Amino acid sequence: MINGAHVVIYSRDAEADRAFFRDVLGYPNVDAGGGWLIFKLPPAEVAVHPADSASHELFLMCDDVAATVAELTAKGVEFTQPVSDEGWGLRTVLRLPGGGELGLYEPRHAKAYEL
Structure with a gap:
């Protein structure tokens, strides 16, 4: 039975992006x-x-895109698009240190992970 998902982000600078997830976003990790x-x-x-x-x-x-953008901006994160109202949520895009981009949004729809 499938019990999880593994996301892969390809990067021109994997070390910098790993440090971003560890130090800026504060995500727990295993080596x-x-x-x-x-x-x-x-x-x-x-x-x-x-x-x-x-x-x-x-x-x-x-839960609050404006507060999250402010918090991440204070940590030096660059946003490549302003927050826009897409109807289904408020959306922006941030740049990873390795040059890639990730979307960030505050959903207005029901969240499937709350099921």
């Missing part, structure tokens, strides 16, 4: 060997959206 950190994530959910080609995105969720 799988040689400094290869694997992070415990908050509760998660998955959605399937229609598209012309297959792709994947990772969004972090929060």
Whole structure:
């Protein structure tokens, strides 16, 4: 039986992105060997959206996007898009130290992880 999910983020600077998840976001982790950190994530959910080609995105969720943006900005995190109202939630995008981007949003929809 499937008992979890493992998310992989590909990075041009894996060490910097690992430090970001460890030090800025404060996610607990295990060392799988040689400094290869694997992070415990908050509760998660998955959605399937229609598209012309297959792709994947990772969004972090929060209860108050304005407060979270302020907290992360104070820690030096760069946001590449202003907060926008998408109807289903308030959304922004942050840049990882390795150059990648992650979505961040405050959902207005029911949260599947609360089931």
